[in-house]
Amino acid sequence: MSTVILLVITGLGLGALYFLIASGLSLIFGLMDVLNFAHGAFLAIGAYGTWWAALHLPGAGPDGFGFLLAVAFGVGAGTLAATLVELCVIRPLYGRHREQILATVGLSLAVPALIQAVWGADPLTFPRPELVRGTVDVVGVHIPKDRFLLIVAAIVVFAALWLFNSRTRYGLIVRAGVQDRAMVTALGIDVRRAFTLVFAIGGAAAALAGALGGLYFGVVTPTQGMSLLIFAFIVVVIGGTTSLTGCAIASVAVGLIQQFANYYTVAGLGDIAVVIVLALVLLTRQGGLTAKKSAERVA
Amino acid sequence: MMTDTDVASTAPGPRSGRRAPRGPGAPGPRTVEDVRGRRRLPAWAVPAALLAVALALPFSTLRIPGVFEGALNSPPTLHLLAFCLVFGGLATSYDLLYGRVGLLSFGHALYFACGAYAAALLMGVLELPLVWSALIAVVGGTLLSLLLGAVSLRVNGIALAMVTLAFAQAGSILISRDPGRLTGGEEGLSLNTAAVPDAFVGVANTVNLYWAAVAYAAVATGVVWWLTASPVGRVWQGIRANEQRVAVLGVNPYPYKLAAFTVGGGLASLGGVTYLLVTGGVTPGITTAEFTLTLLVMVALGGAGTRWGPLLGAALYTYADHRLLQLGQSDGFAALPAWIAAPLAQPLFILGTLFVLMVFFFPGGLVALPGRVRSALRDRKASRR
Numbered sequence: 001m002s003t004v005i006l007l008v009i010t011g012l013g014l015g016a017l018y019f020l021i022a023s024g025l026s027l028i029f030g031l032m033d034v035l036n037f038a039h040g041a042f043l044a045i046g047a048y049g050t051w052w053a054a055l056h057l058p059g060a061g062p063d064g065f066g067f068l069l070a071v072a073f074g075v076g077a078g079t080l081a082a083t084l085v086e087l088c089v090i091r092p093l094y095g096r097h098r099e100q101i102l103a104t105v106g107l108s109l110a111v112p113a114l115i116q117a118v119w120g121a122d123p124l125t126f127p128r129p130e131l132v133r134g135t136v137d138v139v140g141v142h143i144p145k146d147r148f149l150l151i152v153a154a155i156v157v158f159a160a161l162w163l164f165n166s167r168t169r170y171g172l173i174v175r176a177g178v179q180d181r182a183m184v185t186a187l188g189i190d191v192r193r194a195f196t197l198v199f200a201i202g203g204a205a206a207a208l209a210g211a212l213g214g215l216y217f218g219v220v221t222p223t224q225g226m227s228l229l230i231f232a233f234i235v236v237v238i239g240g241t242t243s244l245t246g247c248a249i250a251s252v253a254v255g256l257i258q259q260f261a262n263y264y265t266v267a268g269l270g271d272i273a274v275v276i277v278l279a280l281v282l283l284t285r286q287g288g289l290t291a292k293k294s295a296e297r298v299a
Numbered sequence: 300m301m302t303d304t305d306v307a308s309t310a311p312g313p314r315s316g317r318r319a320p321r322g323p324g325a326p327g328p329r330t331v332e333d334v335r336g337r338r339r340l341p342a343w344a345v346p347a348a349l350l351a352v353a354l355a356l357p358f359s360t361l362r363i364p365g366v367f368e369g370a371l372n373s374p375p376t377l378h379l380l381a382f383c384l385v386f387g388g389l390a391t392s393y394d395l396l397y398g399r400v401g402l403l404s405f406g407h408a409l410y411f412a413c414g415a416y417a418a419a420l421l422m423g424v425l426e427l428p429l430v431w432s433a434l435i436a437v438v439g440g441t442l443l444s445l446l447l448g449a450v451s452l453r454v455n456g457i458a459l460a461m462v463t464l465a466f467a468q469a470g471s472i473l474i475s476r477d478p479g480r481l482t483g484g485e486e487g488l489s490l491n492t493a494a495v496p497d498a499f500v501g502v503a504n505t506v507n508l509y510w511a512a513v514a515y516a517a518v519a520t521g522v523v524w525w526l527t528a529s530p531v532g533r534v535w536q537g538i539r540a541n542e543q544r545v546a547v548l549g550v551n552p553y554p555y556k557l558a559a560f561t562v563g564g565g566l567a568s569l570g571g572v573t574y575l576l577v578t579g580g581v582t583p584g585i586t587t588a589e590f591t592l593t594l595l596v597m598v599a600l601g602g603a604g605t606r607w608g609p610l611l612g613a614a615l616y617t618y619a620d621h622r623l624l625q626l627g628q629s630d631g632f633a634a635l636p637a638w639i640a641a642p643l644a645q646p647l648f649i650l651g652t653l654f655v656l657m658v659f660f661f662p663g664g665l666v667a668l669p670g671r672v673r674s675a676l677r678d679r680k681a682s683r684r
Contacts, residue, residue: 029457033457035457035460037592089655092659093658093659096662098403099658099662101403102595102596102599102654102658103655103658103659105592105595105596105654106596106651106652106654106655106657106658107651107655108592108651109589109592109593109596109647109650109651109654110647110648110650110651110652110654110655111651112647113642113645113646113647113648113651114642114645114648116645117641117642117644117645117648118641118642223589226587226588226589230464230465230468230588233461233464233465234461234465236461237458237461266476266478267476268472268473268476268478271468271469271472272469272472272473275465275466275468275469276469278461278462278465279450279451279462279465279466282453282454282458282461282462283450283453283454
């Protein structure tokens with residue numbers, strides 16, 4: 001029983017991490033049809049930004065309020081990077097989906113290499129604030145505190161995104177754009193501004209995932225983003241691009257399946273089990289839960 | 300995408316070579332192509348000449364300062380060239396999917412790695428001779444791509460990209476987790492030299508490895524060109540342009556796409572075997588998604604869906620990757636301030652940035668460049684008049 005609880009909470013923590021990455025990814029993909037390979041780069045920027053700020057930024061530190069400031073700095077850096085990428089790289093290539101994918105592929109190779117050039121390829125120890133050090137007892141099970149932080153952060157982001165989507169004018173434009181972009185444009189609304197906004201939101205969420213992933217793994221490496229990104233892609237395909245809830249459910253499912261299969265079978269099989277689930281979903285539901293949409297939108 | 304088709308149709312393809320020769324008195328307007336076509340060599344002349352040059356290269360002691368460190372026939376240079384050719388062939392096999400049929404697969408590394416790992420295991424564990432291991436590895440890789448292709452081609456577009464990526468990721472995880480201590484985990488496998496003929500072992504025999512790489516690149520490009528010129532290739536062209544229309548015309552696209560996927564996978568696994576020979580080992584680096592992404596970069600760099608593009612792009616990419624790494628460690632480089640030198644010492648940073656610029660300014664790839672320059676010059680002339 002105690003192992004099950006530990007696995008559930010760890011799986012939820014991992015799912016929270018996936019959700020933070022996948023929510024932005026699915027918004028971007030749903031609205032703009034861009035398969036954003038640079039998302040892993042935003043994650044890495046967030047992680048390294050937080051790490052750098054915790055060590056060097058005046059006022060920020062590895063603990064308490066200083067750490068919060070460091071995370072804010074990392075998220076800010078990620079948001080800035082995402083906005084710049086949208087404005088300078090994606091925007092000139094509107095309507096040319098394959099070129100957009102290629103450009104983000106180029107960025108996904110270049111940015112980790114740049115980070116590696118500056119801070120080296122070796123894993124860097126991530127600061128661990130007092131608050132998330134050690135474990136908490138839940139029904140007699142010792143559970144690392146950082147898992148809870150991840151889950152809380154994901155819930156907060158989920159709630160914020162949900163409020164944004166359902167209560168704000170821009171959320172309305174984004175939702176309408178996901179459904180039928182041409183119609184929204186025809187109604188005289190500038191969808192492009194929503195594109196930039198969505199990219200910025202996605203970048204912020206990914207950067208937050210980077211900072212929290214640093215806590216979860218204890219270290220940051222330049223290529224961490226890529227391996228997480230692949231699972232986030234899987235989440236996006238399983239969960240679909242039209243609903244935030246689908247994305248959240250898929251994140252949790254993927255995180256839990258991975259944890260349980262990794263524990264109860266051979267290590268590594270969990271990752272493969274997720275792939276099998278993806279293949280099953282795609283093949284039985286013909287194009288995933290995103291169904292017709294993604295099948296028609298050939299890049 | 301228009302630029303790709305333009306390039307394909309103006310390139311000196313077998314189509315223009317095979318067109319019925321029109322006499323000077325033949326009716327019909329004389330187009331630019333007709334006038335040019337008469338002066339043109341037969342279609343096989345350029346590839347044959349290039350192949351002859353490539354095969355004869357090791358007999359030359361020419362030194363090209365700045366480009367290669369040693370003479371052309373020195374082992375390091377031949378090794379680098381062999382690398383370029385192996386990746387050239389591999390990129391050509393990837394282009395069969397990406398450029399010719401328009402399938403965006405992110406799992407090509409899997410079949411390449413399958414060929415390399417299967418051959419290494421067969422030689423290392425079962426101690427089979429090279430020929431048999433290579434044969435079994437290529438057949439295995441082809442069957443694997445047939446199987447996974449049959450599953451993943453049931454979906455289209457981005458979903459296809461995701462499924463292939465996921466399969467490749469599963470393979471990558473499997474190999475790096477080292478099941479049964481077979482695949483060697485992060486350290487990879489080394490080539491069991493006892494199973495390989497002596498002609499392929501040792502620095503002195505680098506020339507034979509080079510020839511093997513030339514043979515692989517020739518086979519890969521030959522198969523792709525031949526298939527593209529065949530009736531199957533016409534259907535591929537149709538699928539790339541508009542899959543729905545092909546289906547409406549009564550041709551089921553699925554078997555054609557599967558054929559391309561399988562041939563591409565088979566050629567990639569043959570490339571894996573060649574790669575194993577050339578490097579003398581294999582590491583999990585070639586199984587990763589990044590590796591497939593670099594293949595995509597190579598193809599797009601040279602020009603997708605063109606005859607020479609993938610080969611050229613891959614050769615240039617591999618060459619630049621090696622040389623930039625060497626340059627990064629050279630003395631002249633150390634004199635630069637650290638904040639410039641550090642990023643420049645990362646080949647991927649330079650190549651990635653160049654690639655992004657390339658996507659912006661030369662969408663057709665390097666092969667399309669001469670045509671673009673020519674048309675730009677023509678426009679200029681026309682505007683001056």
